[in-house]
Amino acid sequence: MPTGLTKGAGWEIGVSRTLPLPHTAVWDFLTGDEGVGLWLGPGAHLPEERGRPYETADGIRGELRSRRPGDRVRLTYDGTTVQAAVTAAGPGKSVLRFHQERLSSAAEREERRVYWRAVMERVTKALLPDGS
Template sequence: MREVGRTRDVGYQIGVSRTVPHPAERVWRLLTSPGGLALWLGDGARLTPERGAPYTTADGTRGEVRSYRENDRIRLTWRPPGWSHDTTLQVALSGAGERTAVHFHQEWLADAAERTRQREHWKGVVDRLAAALEADRA
C-alpha cells in the first residue's frame, strides 16, 4: 500500500483547489498580474509566457516556465531558497460562466513532511487569491 500523496511517477504530490464566484478571465487577470503573481509565486515575480523563460522572486525562489496557456494553465518549475530540488507546479482554471475553479498542483516533493507543509502553503494561497478577488469586486 502506497502512502497518501506518493505516486510511482512523480514522487510526492499535492493538489489544492477552490471554486470562486468569478469568471475565468477575471481570475486569470489576477493570477498573471504583478499583484497576483506576488500572491502565489512571491514578491517580485514576473513571468514571461514562453517555454524555458526563467523567473526569480525577491526571496530567491526560482524556476522556469514549462508551459503557458492563456486563460487556462501555467506549468513551471519551483525551487524556494534552501531547497536542494526542483518541484513542478501547475496552476490551472476550469469552469464556466461566473464560477471558476482554481487548481494548484505540485509534484516532485521530497517526502511526506514537505507534502504536508506545501498543502498548507497552497491552502493559504487560494485563501489569499479568493480574498483579493472579493476585495477587487468591492
C-alpha cells in the same frame, strides 16, 4: 501506496476552490503581477515564453515549462513542478487549482499543503475583498 505518493513524480499536493467569478477574471488576476506575487512569490514576473527564467524576491528560481493562455501555467519551483490552472465552472463561476509535484517526502507534502491553502486564502481575499 500512501496518499500523495506517485510512481513517477514523487510526492504531490493539490488544492482547489470554486470562485463566484468568471474564468477570465480569475485567469487575468492569476497571471498578472499582483496575482503572481501572491502565489509564486513577491517580486516574480511570470514569463511569457517556455524555458524563460523567473526569480522571486526570496531567491526562488525556476523556469516556465508551459503556458496555455486562459487555462494553465506550469513551471519549475525550487526543484519541484508547480501548476496553476483555472477552468470555467458554469455561468460566472470558475475553479482555481494549484498543484505541486516532485516533493521529497510526506512531511514536505504537508508543509506545501499548508502553504497552498494559505495562498488560496490570499488569492481569494484579493479577488473577493468583500467576502462574497
